[in-house]
Amino acid sequence: MDKKAEIYRCGKHLFSLKGFKDTNVAEIMKMAGMAAGTFYNYYPSKETLFLDIYNEENVILKKSIMESLDVNADPMHTMQQMMLLNYQGMNSNPILREWYNRDVFNKIEKSFCEEKGLKNVDFLYSNFIEIVREWQAAGRMRSDIDAELIMAMFTALIVAETHKDEIGIQYFPHLIEYLAEFTMKGLLDCPARTLNEEEDDL
Known part of the structure; x- marks a missing residue:
């Protein structure tokens, strides 16, 4: 055995x-x-075992989300679908749902950060950055911003979840949904005029 x-x-x-x-x-x-x-x-601890289980369940969820996405759909719809599927998946899985449990999330987050839990879903980065580049090439997303910087924005949304305590856990997951919506609207709108461009007009 x-x-x-x-x-x-x-x-x-x-x-x-x-x-x-x-x-x-x-x-x-x-x-x-x-x-x-x-x-x-x-x-070494109950937390370590739980984190191993959590990471495996999280990878399974994220892979299923990526496989279900229609990259040819409207980018805003695709991002909203990603957020919805992730929220539904987290809440329907009793292991992943602990991430939102006020009584235990501090212990989970501490272990998650120490063990670099985000590294387990690195495959999301390599897959999704190609989608971003396709959207840019097709004129469906701003091309004046590097794809790597756009991915950094998305990563910031993910990392924000590891700071629920400082931000206020009562705002999650709606805060992430709004941040994702505002980020996507900014990435799909026409480029904003920079301060330097405005100064040139003066």
């Missing part, structure tokens, strides 16, 4: 059933049929 895989399986089952806060290592190991101390041969 692969002991680590069994601990993972039992942890995922209990986290999904009872949530992060109400699941403890002793319960996981009892279900796995192993001594409680064996857990620490494979994971």
Whole structure:
């Protein structure tokens, strides 16, 4: 028997059933049929196990979203669809839903940042930057802004979720939805005149 895989399986089952806060290592190991101390041969903490499970579930969700997108649709619609699918996916998955749980998100975020959880979804960057470039080439998105900078804007939206405590968790996920909407409107509108251009007219 692969002991680590069994601990993972039992942890995922209990986290999904009872949530992060109400699941403890002793319960996981009892279900796995192993001594409680064996857990620490494979994971340093409950948070580490949960984060492994969270990251895998997050990758599965993000891949399914990318596969379902119609890149030929209106860019605004595509972004709104991405946000909606992500919100629905996060809320329908009991593991991912813990990200919005006020009681536990601080512990999850701390581990997420320490383990560089965003690195697990790097594939989103490489796939989506090509979509952005296609939109720019087709005149469907501003081409006066580098695709890399546009991706940095999208990354900022994602990273904002790791600062829910400072911003105020009560504003999520609506704050992200509005920021995404305003960002996309700015990227689809005609380029704004810069201060230098305005000074040249004076």
